[in-house]
Amino acid sequence: MNKTFIKNLQGALALAVFLIVSFWSAAQCTVEISPNTNPLYVDCGESVDLSALGLSTTPALMTNFDGNAIGAGWSTSATLLYNNPCSPSLDGTPSAWFGDVPLPRTLTTNGFDLACGGQVCFDLDFSNDEGGVNCEDPDETDEGVYFRYSVNGGSTWVDLFYFEPTSNTSGPYYSWANYCFVLPPGASTANTMFQWDQPNATDTDFDHWGIDNVSIIPSNCNYYYDWNNVAGNNNPAAQTVYPSGDTTYIVTYTDGVNACYDTIDIIVNQLMVNATASLTTLNCPDCTDLEAEIEGGFGALSDDFDPAIDPAVWSDIQGAVAGAGCGGMSGNALYFDNASAARTATTIPISAANCSTIDFCLFVGNTGSGAVCAAAEANEDIIFEYSINGGGTWLNIATYDESLWDANNAWQCFSPALPLLAQSNPSTLFRWRQTNFEADDNWSLDNVSFNCVPSTVTYAWTGEGLSDPTIQSPQGCPMITTDYVVTVTETISGCSATDTVSVNVICGCQFYNFQGTTSNCENGNTFTLSGDFSYYTNPGTGTIEIEATNSSGTYTQTISGPFTDAVEFPYSISGIPSDGSPLTVTIYFSDELTCLATFNTVSPSLPEVTAISGGAFYCPTDPMNDILITVTGNSPYIIDYTLNGVPETASSNTTTVNLGNEVGVYVLSDISDAGCANSALGSDSIVLSPVPLVVSISGGDTYCTGDPVNPIEVVVEGTGPFELTYTLNNASHTVNSATTTFNLGTNAGTYILTGISDAYCSNTSALTDSIVLLPLPNVNAGTDVIVCDGNSTILTGSGAVSYEWDNGISNGVPFYPNATQVYTVTGTDANNCINTDDVAVTFEALPMVSFTANITEGCAPLEVQFTNTTPGNLASCVWQFESAGTQTDCGTVSATFENSGLFDVSLTVTSINGCVNNATYDDYIYVEADPLASFSASETVLTNLATEVFFQNSSSGAVTYQWDFGDGSPNENGLNALHEFPLNSTSNYGVYLVAYSELGCTDTAKIVIQVTEELIFYVPNSFTPDGDEYNNVFQPVFTSGFDPHDFSVLIFNRWGEILWESFDPNVGWDGTYHNEPVPQGSYTWQIEFKTADTDERKRYSGHLTILK
Known part of the structure; x- marks a missing residue:
C-alpha cells in the first residue's frame, strides 16, 4: 500500500474541533464561545473572530454503544465489533468498530429535527497497526472516512468533513479523539440524517476504524444571543472584535426567561519598542547607529x-x-x-x-x-x-x-x-x-x-543630526548631548510605543551647520554669498572671520562678539566677481584658528551664448528653420547681433532666443541677462539655393551583341555633389557624382530619368534614351564526328541565313578527311549579326591487329594463353579458335585444344570510335598425339630369396623412356630393363614405365611385383633334460615366414594328454609336467601358426624322444 504522508485538516465547511467547556443554567441550555482558549492572547490591533453556539440540554440522539449494539436511531451496512479490538476508547467502554468486513462500511442515523441548527460530536479512531486481525491501518489517502448529512431521506449526501489517512500513521486520526461539528445552514432541517462512510479499502482484511459516543444536540428554537459589548439584546452569534486592552467578553443564550452564558478573556500583547544606540558617548563630530527593536508578540x-x-x-x-x-x-x-x-x-x-x-x-x-x-x-x-x-x-x-x-x-x-x-x-x-x-x-x-510577515509599522525619530527620522535604523550625528526618541506605530490598528536613548556628546570649539548659497549674477557682474552657521565652545574673544575665495580673489566678512553657543547666526558677503570658478568658503575664530569649518561651491558665471543653430541651405519651396541662440544666466536675456551687416536686437525670458528665419548672415556681438552682460561670439547663415536641372541625355543606339557599346551620359547643372535617380527596364537606380556629368553605363534597356538632387535641392526629370542589343545568331556547326580511314562525312551549319566554312569545304557537301581537323563555320543572320561555331572531325586509322601466344605447340589437351597486342583503345574484340571456340575479351584469354593437329587463330577488333580490322594466323597452334606405353615382366610373384625380374618394353610412338621400380632404387632410361628387388624383404612393388614423345607428351604403364617371405623352421626330434649344460630344452626354431603373434606349440603323451603348451616361439619345454620330470620315452608335438604373407593357417605335428 502507498505510504505517502498527507495531512489535511481543512474542510469545505467550517470545522471546529475543541474540548467542550460549558456553563449550564437550570438544565435548559448550554452556550459556548469559540475559540475556547481562555485566556486568549492577541497582539495589539489584532482582530478576533468570536462565535457562540447555544444548544439544548436535550439531545436528539445520544449513543455510546456500551450495550454492544448500535441501538435505536441507527442502521449499518456491515457487522460491527464492540470489544475495542485494537485499543481502549476514550472512556474505556465499548465502541462501534469496523473490522474485517467488506465494503461498504457505513453507519447511518435516522432523520432528526434540527431546524434551528445544532451540533454533532463523536469520538473517532483509525487503526494504528496495533496487532490483531481487525487492526490494520488505513494508509492510502482514499481509504479515509466521510462524515456526511442528507436532508432528503438519504437520496443524496453532502460531505461535512473527510478524515484523510496518511502513509505513516502519524496523522491526527490514529488515536481516539473527540470531534464536534456545528451544523451549516443547509443541514438545519426538520429531517436531517448523518452518515459515516468509508467508500474504499484495500481489501476486507484492511483499513479498520471505529466511532464512539455520538451525540446530536439541537439548538433551542426561540433562543437568541446577547453579547455584553454589543448594543441591544438580540445579537448575531458571531462578531469580530478589536480589543485595545485586556477585555472580558460575555455571551448570554436566552429565550428571555431561561438563560445560560459563557465568557472569554482576551489578553492584549501591547506593542513594545526598545531604542538603542551603537555608541552612547561620542566625541563630536562622530555619529552613532540608532535601532528601534520591536518586542513582544509583534513580528x-x-x-x-x-x-x-x-x-x-x-x-x-x-x-x-x-x-x-x-x-x-x-x-x-x-x-x-x-x-x-x-x-x-x-x-x-x-x-x-x-x-x-x-x-x-x-x-x-x-x-x-x-x-x-x-x-x-x-x-x-x-x-x-x-x-x-x-x-x-x-x-x-x-x-x-x-x-x-x-x-x-x-x-x-x-x-x-x-x-x-x-x-x-x-x-x-x-x-x-x-x-x-x-x-x-x-x-x-x-x-x-x-x-x-511582520506587521506594517512606521517609525518617527526626534533628535539632532538624524540621517532619516522615518526608518528603523537611522544614523544620529549630534553636536550636543541629545535624547533620541522613537515612536513606532502599527499602521492598521494604530497601536504605538515610544522609547528613548540618550547620547552624550563631548566637544571642543567647533562650527557646525555651516552652509551657504550664492545669488545669481548681479549688477556689476558680481554675486552675493549668504548663509548660516552655529558653533560650540567658543573662545569668547576675538572675531569670527568668514572668507570666500574664487579665481578673482578673497572676499571677507568679520563678525564681532559677544558669542553664544548653539545658536544659528546669518552671514552675507557681496561684490564677489561672477567668474564661474570654484568657490571655497571658510569660517574661523580669530583667537582660536584651529576652530574652523569649510565648504566648497561654485561661483555663478556671466551670461553666455552656448550654441547657435538653425542655419542651413534651403530650396525655394522648403520651410525654413529659425536661428536659435542657447544661453545661460538669469532671464530675461537680450542678444545683440547683425543680419547682413545691419544691427539687430532680440530678447527672451527663456534660455532660448529666437532670431527669426530671414535669409542672410547672422553674427552675434553681445549678451545681457537680468543683472550682467558679456560679449557673444557665433554666427550662422540661412541661404536660398536654386533647384538643379538635367541638361541632356545621350549615347543610346542599336548594337549586335559583342559590338563596342557607347555609355549613356547625362549632363546636369547645379551645386555639386549630385544625385541622379532613374529607371532601367523598370528597376530603380540611384547614382552620385561630384561633377555635372553622369555615366550610367552600357547595359541594354530603356533609361528613364526621374529626379536630380544637388547639395541643397531636388528636381524632377523625364528625359529618356535606350541601348538596344540584338542577339547574335545561334550558329551551330553540328556535333563532333570521328571518321575512319577511307570513309567520307558531311558538315552542315544551322541557326543563321548564310554559312561559310574554312579549310576549303562547302556547307552540306561530302568530303574525305585525311587528318584530324577543327572546322569553323561563320553564320550571318538577317540583321547582319555574325556568329561562329566549331566542329572537330577526328581522323582515325584502322587498328593494326596483332596477338601472341605463350606456347604454339604441345601435347593434348594444350592450354594456350593469347595476348592481344593490338595498339590503341579498343571497344570490343572477338577471338576465333579453330576447334576451341570463340571468346570476346580484349585482354589476355585462354583456349584449350583437346585434340591433336594444326589449328588457325583469328582476332577481330573494334576501336572505341567504331573502326574495325582483323588478323588470322594460319596453323598457328600444333597439338602432338600422345605415345602408348606398354611392357611385360618375366615374373610377377617372387620370394625374398630370389628377386631378379626382366622387363620387356612394347610401347609405341615414343622416343625416350623412364623406368621407376618402386623400391627406392634409381630410375633407368633404357628400352628394356633387368632389375633385382631387395633380398630378405617382402613387399609389393609398383613398377612404372613412362614413354615420352618427341615434344614430351607422355603415357604411363604399371605392373605390380610381389615379393613374399620363404617359410623356414626346424623341429628337433629329441632332447636330454638331465640338468647338464647341453640340450636340456625342447624348442622349435622358426627363421622366417610365420607370424610370431599367432603361434602355438603343444606336447602330448601317449594317451593324448597335453603336458605342455606355449604361444611364444622363443620359449622351450624343459621336460616336466606340473614341475615333475616326465619319464624317458616318445612324445608327440603339434605346432600351429599363420604365414606372414598370406595369413594362411598351417598345422604341423611330429614325435620327439626324451633321453636320460
Missing part, C-alpha cells in the same frame, strides 16, 4: 539558545537545558539529556496568521554519535505538533524518525509548512516532543525561527 519569534534560553519565546521546557551536549548549529542548542517524565519544548501562544513555515534544526543521538549524545532507537522519534485549545489536544505536523540520523550523523534542518488551522488561531502553541526515551536517548533543538 516573528526566534531563539538560537545563545547564550541561554529566551524566556520570551518559550512557555514550558521539560528535561532540557541550553548547552552543547549534542553540539549546535551555532553555539549552544536546547539539549535534552535526563530521565525526567517528559522531554518537551513548548512555545508561548503565538498568533501565526502571518506565518507560513517554521525553520529549526535537530540532532538526534544515533549509532554514529558519541556517549554524550547517545543513540536513540526505534520509536524514540521527535514529534512536532500544535494546539489551538491551550494544550488540551495536540495535532501532529511532522514526525522525525531517529533513523534519519543513523543514515546521516549530522545536524539536519527542516522547514515544515504550518497547517491552516494552526494559522487561523490567534493563540497557537507549538511543541517538540520525544515520544519514548531512556536516560541516554539524547537530542538537541536549535535555530528555531517562525517565518512570518
Whole structure:
C-alpha cells in the first residue's frame, strides 16, 4: 500500500474541533464561545473572530454503544465489533468498530429535527497497526472516512468533513479523539440524517476504524444571543472584535426567561519598542547607529539558545537545558539529556496568521554519535505538533524518525509548512516532543525561527543630526548631548510605543551647520554669498572671520562678539566677481584658528551664448528653420547681433532666443541677462539655393551583341555633389557624382530619368534614351564526328541565313578527311549579326591487329594463353579458335585444344570510335598425339630369396623412356630393363614405365611385383633334460615366414594328454609336467601358426624322444 504522508485538516465547511467547556443554567441550555482558549492572547490591533453556539440540554440522539449494539436511531451496512479490538476508547467502554468486513462500511442515523441548527460530536479512531486481525491501518489517502448529512431521506449526501489517512500513521486520526461539528445552514432541517462512510479499502482484511459516543444536540428554537459589548439584546452569534486592552467578553443564550452564558478573556500583547544606540558617548563630530527593536508578540519569534534560553519565546521546557551536549548549529542548542517524565519544548501562544513555515534544526543521538549524545532507537522519534485549545489536544505536523540520523550523523534542518488551522488561531502553541526515551536517548533543538510577515509599522525619530527620522535604523550625528526618541506605530490598528536613548556628546570649539548659497549674477557682474552657521565652545574673544575665495580673489566678512553657543547666526558677503570658478568658503575664530569649518561651491558665471543653430541651405519651396541662440544666466536675456551687416536686437525670458528665419548672415556681438552682460561670439547663415536641372541625355543606339557599346551620359547643372535617380527596364537606380556629368553605363534597356538632387535641392526629370542589343545568331556547326580511314562525312551549319566554312569545304557537301581537323563555320543572320561555331572531325586509322601466344605447340589437351597486342583503345574484340571456340575479351584469354593437329587463330577488333580490322594466323597452334606405353615382366610373384625380374618394353610412338621400380632404387632410361628387388624383404612393388614423345607428351604403364617371405623352421626330434649344460630344452626354431603373434606349440603323451603348451616361439619345454620330470620315452608335438604373407593357417605335428 502507498505510504505517502498527507495531512489535511481543512474542510469545505467550517470545522471546529475543541474540548467542550460549558456553563449550564437550570438544565435548559448550554452556550459556548469559540475559540475556547481562555485566556486568549492577541497582539495589539489584532482582530478576533468570536462565535457562540447555544444548544439544548436535550439531545436528539445520544449513543455510546456500551450495550454492544448500535441501538435505536441507527442502521449499518456491515457487522460491527464492540470489544475495542485494537485499543481502549476514550472512556474505556465499548465502541462501534469496523473490522474485517467488506465494503461498504457505513453507519447511518435516522432523520432528526434540527431546524434551528445544532451540533454533532463523536469520538473517532483509525487503526494504528496495533496487532490483531481487525487492526490494520488505513494508509492510502482514499481509504479515509466521510462524515456526511442528507436532508432528503438519504437520496443524496453532502460531505461535512473527510478524515484523510496518511502513509505513516502519524496523522491526527490514529488515536481516539473527540470531534464536534456545528451544523451549516443547509443541514438545519426538520429531517436531517448523518452518515459515516468509508467508500474504499484495500481489501476486507484492511483499513479498520471505529466511532464512539455520538451525540446530536439541537439548538433551542426561540433562543437568541446577547453579547455584553454589543448594543441591544438580540445579537448575531458571531462578531469580530478589536480589543485595545485586556477585555472580558460575555455571551448570554436566552429565550428571555431561561438563560445560560459563557465568557472569554482576551489578553492584549501591547506593542513594545526598545531604542538603542551603537555608541552612547561620542566625541563630536562622530555619529552613532540608532535601532528601534520591536518586542513582544509583534513580528516573528526566534531563539538560537545563545547564550541561554529566551524566556520570551518559550512557555514550558521539560528535561532540557541550553548547552552543547549534542553540539549546535551555532553555539549552544536546547539539549535534552535526563530521565525526567517528559522531554518537551513548548512555545508561548503565538498568533501565526502571518506565518507560513517554521525553520529549526535537530540532532538526534544515533549509532554514529558519541556517549554524550547517545543513540536513540526505534520509536524514540521527535514529534512536532500544535494546539489551538491551550494544550488540551495536540495535532501532529511532522514526525522525525531517529533513523534519519543513523543514515546521516549530522545536524539536519527542516522547514515544515504550518497547517491552516494552526494559522487561523490567534493563540497557537507549538511543541517538540520525544515520544519514548531512556536516560541516554539524547537530542538537541536549535535555530528555531517562525517565518512570518511582520506587521506594517512606521517609525518617527526626534533628535539632532538624524540621517532619516522615518526608518528603523537611522544614523544620529549630534553636536550636543541629545535624547533620541522613537515612536513606532502599527499602521492598521494604530497601536504605538515610544522609547528613548540618550547620547552624550563631548566637544571642543567647533562650527557646525555651516552652509551657504550664492545669488545669481548681479549688477556689476558680481554675486552675493549668504548663509548660516552655529558653533560650540567658543573662545569668547576675538572675531569670527568668514572668507570666500574664487579665481578673482578673497572676499571677507568679520563678525564681532559677544558669542553664544548653539545658536544659528546669518552671514552675507557681496561684490564677489561672477567668474564661474570654484568657490571655497571658510569660517574661523580669530583667537582660536584651529576652530574652523569649510565648504566648497561654485561661483555663478556671466551670461553666455552656448550654441547657435538653425542655419542651413534651403530650396525655394522648403520651410525654413529659425536661428536659435542657447544661453545661460538669469532671464530675461537680450542678444545683440547683425543680419547682413545691419544691427539687430532680440530678447527672451527663456534660455532660448529666437532670431527669426530671414535669409542672410547672422553674427552675434553681445549678451545681457537680468543683472550682467558679456560679449557673444557665433554666427550662422540661412541661404536660398536654386533647384538643379538635367541638361541632356545621350549615347543610346542599336548594337549586335559583342559590338563596342557607347555609355549613356547625362549632363546636369547645379551645386555639386549630385544625385541622379532613374529607371532601367523598370528597376530603380540611384547614382552620385561630384561633377555635372553622369555615366550610367552600357547595359541594354530603356533609361528613364526621374529626379536630380544637388547639395541643397531636388528636381524632377523625364528625359529618356535606350541601348538596344540584338542577339547574335545561334550558329551551330553540328556535333563532333570521328571518321575512319577511307570513309567520307558531311558538315552542315544551322541557326543563321548564310554559312561559310574554312579549310576549303562547302556547307552540306561530302568530303574525305585525311587528318584530324577543327572546322569553323561563320553564320550571318538577317540583321547582319555574325556568329561562329566549331566542329572537330577526328581522323582515325584502322587498328593494326596483332596477338601472341605463350606456347604454339604441345601435347593434348594444350592450354594456350593469347595476348592481344593490338595498339590503341579498343571497344570490343572477338577471338576465333579453330576447334576451341570463340571468346570476346580484349585482354589476355585462354583456349584449350583437346585434340591433336594444326589449328588457325583469328582476332577481330573494334576501336572505341567504331573502326574495325582483323588478323588470322594460319596453323598457328600444333597439338602432338600422345605415345602408348606398354611392357611385360618375366615374373610377377617372387620370394625374398630370389628377386631378379626382366622387363620387356612394347610401347609405341615414343622416343625416350623412364623406368621407376618402386623400391627406392634409381630410375633407368633404357628400352628394356633387368632389375633385382631387395633380398630378405617382402613387399609389393609398383613398377612404372613412362614413354615420352618427341615434344614430351607422355603415357604411363604399371605392373605390380610381389615379393613374399620363404617359410623356414626346424623341429628337433629329441632332447636330454638331465640338468647338464647341453640340450636340456625342447624348442622349435622358426627363421622366417610365420607370424610370431599367432603361434602355438603343444606336447602330448601317449594317451593324448597335453603336458605342455606355449604361444611364444622363443620359449622351450624343459621336460616336466606340473614341475615333475616326465619319464624317458616318445612324445608327440603339434605346432600351429599363420604365414606372414598370406595369413594362411598351417598345422604341423611330429614325435620327439626324451633321453636320460
